[in-house]
């Protein structure tokens with residue numbers, strides 16, 4: 001399809017060239033100039049703000065087309081992108097490149113630097129990192145096969161137009177650094193398959209391995225070469241091979257750094273099972289061998305197979321390969337990437353369902369499957385997902401991007417796969433671009449900061465049809481690390497949170513809960529801040545749990561670790577209940593008071609005078625409950641206060657209550673004394689009687705005096721003479 005489109009475009013461009021040279025061309029409607037403020041002319045990295053935009057940042061646009069972008073990471077969130085460029089009709093297609101930094105700022109000349117603009121056509125760029133801030137960029141074209149080395153400043157290292165690998169045009173070039181500043185390239189010479197050729201270029205640009213490229217296979221219809229490093233500076237190459245004339249098989253060859261083939265003439269068999277094996281891909285096994293995967297039609301339903309080949313050319317796993325996926329329906333076109341630890345991650349197109357989906361599997365150095373049997377779903381959205389690319393980072397994560405027609409058009413999506421097989425961007429992929437009528441041919445590389453950089457071409461439909469190159473960096477922030485909360489416990493409710501600065505976050509959400517936070521479902525953020533510190537205010541005692549979530553415009557990261565803090569305000573003063581009875585005769589005193597919020601313990605103080613301060617006093621006891629039975633086996637009046645306590649401190653004293661203890665028996669019998677009798681009424685009665693007697697005497701006296709005035713007082717009668725009576729005889 002791409003080839004057909006290229007031919008169409010070339011044809012279209014030819015018309016444009018004729019029109020242009022005839023002075024008929026309609027040039028000026030198109031924006032040739034970028035916003036130069038995005039470019040730092042001193043080549044300094046601008047880090048102040050992102051210029052990454054949703055739906056992508058323009059890498060190359062303007063008059064005529066720019067497409068087929070390829071990308072490689074140069075670390076630290078930066079990448080170099082190369083593309084085929086038709087901006088200058090006089091030179092046909094050319095190769096351009098641009099460097100973008102982590103914030104999306106172009107680092108070289110606006111719209112890209114020229115990699116090669118020789119008069120005839122250059123096309124189908126490929127790229128790989130030079131391991132030193134620059135990149136090797138290869139291409140094919142009317143003048144054969146070429147490669148250029150560009151340093152980190154965008155300066156060509158191998159002459160104005162690069163080093164020529166071969167003067168005959170070829171296809172499907174693959175590049176692999178030689179580890180010494182040079183590069184090894186492999187390609188097939190005929191579009192339908194013919195020779196597989198390879199060549200090395202010295203770090204100084206000198207083309208090595210003789211006057212002509214090395215022939216990897218000169219048998220009929222060998223195509224689709226793929227290459228990877230071994231650990232000795234050499235390379236291992238695999239390809240699809242039709243030498244039998246009946247069906248395709250998979251072969252491989254190993255080249256030393258000097259170009260010597262190690263596995264026989266025309267390579268060694270990886271798989272020659274019946275029916276077709278095709279579309280192989282390869283990655284290093286982290287040693288001197290490689291892991292190869294391919295589409296395998298031995299069963300009649302295409303499946304994904306793999307094989308590991310050791311340094312000596314012997315295959316390590318089951319002869320003719322072990323199954324990665326043999327699910328029902330077709331599985332096709334696997335792409336493989338090492339994870340840096342001797343494992344490999346394979347991604348493929350899968351039609352086990354109702355339409356094409358994308359699956360992935362990870363295998364270890366023994367071929368053991370690490371993820372779900374028959375593969376982990378990367379995307380099974382409706383309609384077709386295909387044309388995927390995979391990249392890995394140094395932490396073993398994989399990044400996949402693809403073309404997606406779930407909405408009917410073609411959009412670009414991407415997914416991040418953790419080493420354990422969990423995908424951490426939205427299910428079925430993170431939308432990279434759906435802005436234009438058509439966006440396609442996405443390529444991806446790790447940014448080595450936990451995210452990925454993706455580039456693709458956009459077909460603009462307004463005006464003359466043309467393509468532009470866009471890129472986007474996707475780094476949904478990783479979870480911040482929330483530091484321990486200090487002081488813990490807090491006695492003022494001012495909770496100071498500190499967390500790690502997330503390189504790519506521009507906003508943080510703070511969540512609080514009274515139980516441990518395992519996810520933020522249903523929680524409302526306490527605050528949203530753009531700093532890495534926040535002071536929360538808590539007004540009640542308790543245990544409080546916090547997490548922080550980082551956000552940027554790509555989305556939210558996962559939650560931070562959960563930290564907690566105990567809030568313990570200094571307790572308020574207790575209220576001591578009156579002590580009853582007020583007079584205590586047995587020395588058993590029962591104290592009770594209210595439950596004070598935040599108190600963990602209570603101190604009981606007793607004295608024989610009113611307590612206004614506990615200064616100098618020693619508590620008689622401390623308890624956790626809100627009552628206390630005291631025992632005072634001596635007479636006296638006793639005064640009590642209570643002080644509440646927690647680890648933060650002590651409350652003010654409670655009110656002071658007292659009780660009198662009187663243990664004296666009333667009558668020596670141990671009975672308590674009766675209270676003195678109330679004699680009031682007796683004395684009143686006596687008084688009344690006395691008054692009554694006095695009144696009688698007085699009244700009588702008055703009456704006697706009145707009678708002596710009316711009748712003379714008779715002389716006192718003489719006592720009556722007693723009558724004599726005869727004695728009574730006593731006979």
Ligand SMILES: [Ca+2]
Nearest residue numbers: 091093118120
């Ligand atoms: Ca050209």
Ligand SMILES: [Ca+2]
Nearest residue numbers: 248273274275
């Ligand atoms: Ca076969």
Ligand SMILES: [Ca+2]
Nearest residue numbers: 301302327329
């Ligand atoms: Ca199958």
Ligand SMILES: [Ca+2]
Nearest residue numbers: 356381382383
């Ligand atoms: Ca699908």
